[in-house]
Amino acid sequence: MPELNEKLVEAVAKLIKLTQENKIEWSTTTPDNLNLDDKELVENVFLTKHNNQNLRLYKLRYKPIMTALTLALASHTSQWQSIIILEIVDSKHNPVWTFPSSLTPLKDLLASVSYQVANVDNFIQALLNE
Numbered sequence: 001m002p003e004l005n006e007k008l009v010e011a012v013a014k015l016i017k018l019t020q021e022n023k024i025e026w027s028t029t030t031p032d033n034l035n036l037d038d039k040e041l042v043e044n045v046f047l048t049k050h051n052n053q054n055l056r057l058y059k060l061r062y063k064p065i066m067t068a069l070t071l072a073l074a075s076h077t078s079q080w081q082s083i084i085i086l087e088i089v090d091s092k093h094n095p096v097w098t099f100p101s102s103l104t105p106l107k108d109l110l111a112s113v114s115y116q117v118a119n120v121d122n123f124i125q126a127l128l129n130e
Helices: 002-020 068-073 106-117 120-129
Strands: 027-029 040-050 053-062 081-089 095-098
Touching (some): 053 106
Antiparallel strands (some): 027 040, 053 081
C-alpha cells in the first residue's frame, strides 16, 4: 500500500500544479449528494473534470463522537474537527471513489482551488492598477 499512497500523493501534487497553471478549472457547486447529519458541515464544494473524470473537493467539518473518556479529557465538548475530501464522482455527483483524507497535499490543493475560484490574481492586479 505504501506504493499506492506515494502515487496518490503525486497525483494530488499534479492536480495542484495543473490548478496553479490554470490547466484545470474548478467551479463552486452546492453540496448535492452529501449525506450530512447535524454534526457535519461543508464549507465550499468545488468541481472539475479532468481526463474524463469528475472530481469533487470540499472541507468537511464535524463534531467527533464523544465517549465518557473523551468527554473527561476534552476541554471543549463542542470542538469541531475537519478533513478535506477529494473524490471521483459520477455525472450526478454521486461519489465513486474517495482519496484517503490522510494525504498531506489535500490541504494545499484546497488552498490552490480556493485561490483560483476566487480569482485572486485578477483581483490583486486590478487593485494594484487603480
